[in-house]
Amino acid sequence: MIDAVDLTARLIRCPSVTPEEGGALVLLAEVLEGAGFTCARVDRNGTANLFARWGVRGANKTFGFNGHTDVVPVGDAGAWTQDPFGAAVVDGWMYGRGATDMKSGVAAFVAAACDFVKDTPPDGAIVLTITGDEEGEAKDGTVALLDWMAANGEKMSHCLVGEPTCPNTMGEMMKIGRRGSMTAYFTAVGVQGHSAYPHRAKNPLHALVTLLSRLTAEPLDQGSDHFDASTLQITTIDCGNPANNVIPEKARATVNIRFNDLHSGESLGRWLTELAGEVHLETGVRLDMRLSVSGESFLTEPGEFVALVAGAVQAETGVVPEYSTSGGTSDARFVKNHCPVVEFGLVGKTMHQVDERVEVAQIGQLKAIYGRVLRDYFG
Incomplete structure (x- = not known):
């Protein structure tokens, strides 16, 4: 079993402020390769990216996760009550730059995917695309990964982006499009x-x-x-x-x-x-x-895939998620040109703030949601 909380802490301790890789993708490659994933670094113009696949290339049913390990600068480090790269846990909250946006999300889907292929190997493939350029200009991150996939015969049938999507309560919102x-x-x-x-x-x-x-x-x-x-x-x-x-x-x-x-x-x-x-x-x-x-604006029309993700969220949280297109942009705007995509992740109230932090219990809950998504998708 991969401990998503521990993996989140280890990722936070990697100082991966855009465009620095900070050791985050090296760490993830080690974890994924240990679970049987084939990994490739897809670096472009100094931006570090990671592609990982379990299963056969080009499988008819290939589920994808997308996320980023780069983070925004900490700002005034003296204004933080905890080390921005220390991953300290205080009163049930883990502090650190990227704790919410979105190292916890990456840790949760990596942990869920590793456990899933070990416990119930699917008839299909799982692809993870993880970039170091979401918080920057986003020209050589997910775009570079998708370009590389097209050139190498890699594909995703559907994709879930792990950005924080819930305004206040875990499970209350998922994104089915963006302005x-x-x-x-x-x-x-x-x-x-x-x-x-x-x-x-x-x-x-x-x-x-x-x-x-x-x-x-x-x-x-x-x-x-x-x-x-x-x-x-x-x-x-x-x-x-x-x-x-x-x-x-x-x-x-x-x-x-x-x-x-x-x-x-x-x-x-x-x-x-x-x-x-x-x-x-x-x-x-x-x-x-x-x-x-x-x-450009885009919408993934509500249907079987959207309902599958929403059902997993409801099953694990007891909350029926709202279908939303609110907020800013995310890398889903690039993924939508490749396959249907939705977004679901943690409560994002503290992202980009001083003392950014994540409720530790939510990390395990998010891993459980992603694990259920995989079981339902391949089931």
Whole structure:
């Protein structure tokens, strides 16, 4: 039996702040190979990733788990009451960076998978894809693993991502999709001048404010069947001008949009371009725009697979999980291009915080849920 609590502690003690591997994937490879998994390091551009498979490559029924061992920086270490990489247990809680997001989740599915193949070897295969680049730019993590799998004839029939999904109570929520995320970087280019002679200048801030006002004047939508309403937030405005009597030449603003399945990065890009063009014609100020789409919205339709995971959660917790698409992005946005994917994990209230911590009892509970998912899937 693999002790998921002990494995979580050992992983926390690996200082794997993105992009450092910190020994976490080396540790997991040792554990998995000891259970009969074939492991391969799939490193790309300095990012460490681990692929592990039990069973025959290309089996018709291949269940996948996905997760990450990289963590965000600890911030002010002096503000922590416990060593951020010490995995101290106090009053039933294990403290450490990554305790919730998501070394406990990785430890739980690794432990569940190892025990499952030992106790009840399935007619099929189990694949684990574990990255060190989820908290970073996510360009050479799960994407690299999926690229490598495609090139090497590896596949997953279905996948469960072990991100923390429960807001307050274990079992209350699973993710069956995610909103899309995109960022628009605007640069307004006018003509610098004296603020007392505005007719000799073109104020980029006025044009930029006009554009931002129109972007936020009306809601993007009212939501859809499985998604809340899309949101648009202005996150920064800057012109770098210290003088009160100078109209600046340039001004910049950044807008972040979290969008549902009523939109795409492409359709929103067209809308932003159209409004920027209108303001340019009205003001004579050029409005340049750079777009970055970190993920499109997606939905795994409720069906047999979703119900199987939900049933395992209910059986182990007594709670019927809500099907949700809330929150930010996760690596499920990449996995969904490979196979149907859902997410379920621990309560995530302390993730990325000072004194990040996980309730020790929940780690064993999560392992039991993942173990039941495997038994039901192959049963």
